Amino acid sequence: MRRARKVAIGRTAGAAAGTAMLVGALAVVTPGSAPAEGAPDCGGIAANPSVEDAGSPGGPPSGYLFTPAAPVPRSTPPDRVPKLVTSTAYAVDGHVNAQIQTPDGRVSSASQQVKAVPGGQYALSVWTGTAQSGLGSHASATTGLSFADRTGRVLVEKPVAVTHDIASDGKLAQQQVPPVTAPDDTAAVSFFASTNHNWVLWDCVHVALAAFAVKMEVRNPADGTWGPSAAIPAGDAAHFRISVSNTGSEPLTALLVKDPWCSGLPGAFDLAAGASRELTCDHPNLTEDDNGHVNTAKVTGSGPGGPLAEQKATATVTVTPQPAVGKIGDRAWKDLNRNGIQDDDEPGFPDLPVTLKDGAGGTLATARTNADGSYLFDQRKDGTYQVCFDVSKLPDGFTVTQRGAGAPGMDSAVDPATGCTSLFTLGGKDRERMDLDIGLAPPVPTVPPAPPTPTAPPAPTASAASAR
Numbered sequence: 001m002r003r004a005r006k007v008a009i010g011r012t013a014g015a016a017a018g019t020a021m022l023v024g025a026l027a028v029v030t031p032g033s034a035p036a037e038g039a040p041d042c043g044g045i046a047a048n049p050s051v052e053d054a055g056s057p058g059g060p061p062s063g064y065l066f067t068p069a070a071p072v073p074r075s076t077p078p079d080r081v082p083k084l085v086t087s088t089a090y091a092v093d094g095h096v097n098a099q100i101q102t103p104d105g106r107v108s109s110a111s112q113q114v115k116a117v118p119g120g121q122y123a124l125s126v127w128t129g130t131a132q133s134g135l136g137s138h139a140s141a142t143t144g145l146s147f148a149d150r151t152g153r154v155l156v157e158k159p160v161a162v163t164h165d166i167a168s169d170g171k172l173a174q175q176q177v178p179p180v181t182a183p184d185d186t187a188a189v190s191f192f193a194s195t196n197h198n199w200v201l202w203d204c205v206h207v208a209l210a211a212f213a214v215k216m217e218v219r220n221p222a223d224g225t226w227g228p229s230a231a232i233p234a235g236d237a238a239h240f241r242i243s244v245s246n247t248g249s250e251p252l253t254a255l256l257v258k259d260p261w262c263s264g265l266p267g268a269f270d271l272a273a274g275a276s277r278e279l280t281c282d283h284p285n286l287t288e289d290d291n292g293h294v295n296t297a298k299v300t301g302s303g304p305g306g307p308l309a310e311q312k313a314t315a316t317v318t319v320t321p322q323p324a325v326g327k328i329g330d331r332a333w334k335d336l337n338r339n340g341i342q343d344d345d346e347p348g349f350p351d352l353p354v355t356l357k358d359g360a361g362g363t364l365a366t367a368r369t370n371a372d373g374s375y376l377f378d379q380r381k382d383g384t385y386q387v388c389f390d391v392s393k394l395p396d397g398f399t400v401t402q403r404g405a406g407a408p409g410m411d412s413a414v415d416p417a418t419g420c421t422s423l424f425t426l427g428g429k430d431r432e433r434m435d436l437d438i439g440l441a442p443p444v445p446t447v448p449p450a451p452p453t454p455t456a457p458p459a460p461t462a463s464a465a466s467a468r
Helices: 462-467
Strands: 007-010 064-067 083-088 097-101 106-114 121-130 141-148 152-162 174-183 189-196 198-212 213-220 228-233 238-246 250-256 269-271 276-283 294-301 309-320 326-328 332-334 353-358 363-368 375-379 385-389 424-425 438-441
Touching: 097 106, 097 189, 121 141, 121 189, 141 174, 141 198, 152 174, 174 462, 189 198, 213 228, 213 250, 213 294, 238 269, 238 294, 238 309, 269 276, 269 424, 363 375, 375 385
Parallel strands: 213 309, 228 309, 332 438
Antiparallel strands: 007 064, 064 106, 083 097, 097 198, 106 189, 121 174, 121 198, 141 152, 141 189, 213 238, 238 276, 250 269, 250 294, 294 309, 326 375, 353 363, 353 385, 385 424
């Protein structure tokens, strides 16, 4: 036996790679018995949809790959020798329709590749017809969509039986394959027609594709260019650009970009076929802990056939550390008048233990206040800090004065109960905190009791005076 041979007619569209998603379900719509009124909708992403482009009158339509039946018996009459041709008999759009002829019981088929998008939502409309066959129930004529991987292995095939007898009304009738999602490994998508008897006829192919692509970029602060990654100094903001493009033939609705690491994104929006939209968002105040972060945007949306599979895009941030130039400090003082304000005549409080902590409460450094009450922690990196004074063993009855009695740098910045400041952050333009003071108030002086008032001697009585 001879193997079936494939004959390429014209140029076959190439397969495109992309992102894959889940496979949708197929429902076959029973065709009507006659074309709809007015001009039919042909095309979408299908090339040569009305099969008008043929190499010669009556020749095969361009863009189709024909697989003729083989072997063919020598007694096969000419009108049943496997052929793909065009005919003017049953045109729906334009002047011709396509037709496959083949011997009874021998399968011949034709296919045309269309744009392949894994995760894309495909739908098919095609006008078809056939004729009664002596094969009876064994006769088979189909059209449909086929999805294959890079090796040519068929992943999913969605055929619909061609049952409309052109002898009934002399016309082709519309058939539809409702939306189906291309599998993950899809590398090629094809419209096909196949038959094992004379004939299968078709015209006005419309392959609809609902799909979108997402791209994320981050801006390089050194030269302002956008790309998949960027090195950004600690303390600066990361600026992202997200592009969403409608890569199909159908309008998309309710497109929504989600990125919890990035602020400033808009709400849901729509995109017409072929349209795109750029969105920007920012992540402020990068820290060294953000080094190597892969930011991910997730996009959802819907096509005419319902929700589309979620798409993702990423961009990577490299954080370059800032030089350790941060300064933290200032002074402990004796708040002699206990008003919480540093007055000019109030001296410093020397030899008070001070601890610098990180945001988690871990100890980073210790010191003691100088003779004038000052202290300093310098060469600090960007980050979150806290300063704590040891107020557990204050001499001579000193206590921590009230917090926040005046302007920063002129009052006490610590909690009287703990001796600690609030958490604060160095980074960006704020790399110094030289206003973290503590006021220590002496005990209130004891007021001595007032001396007793002298008692006057009693005055002499009248009887005592007369006795004298």
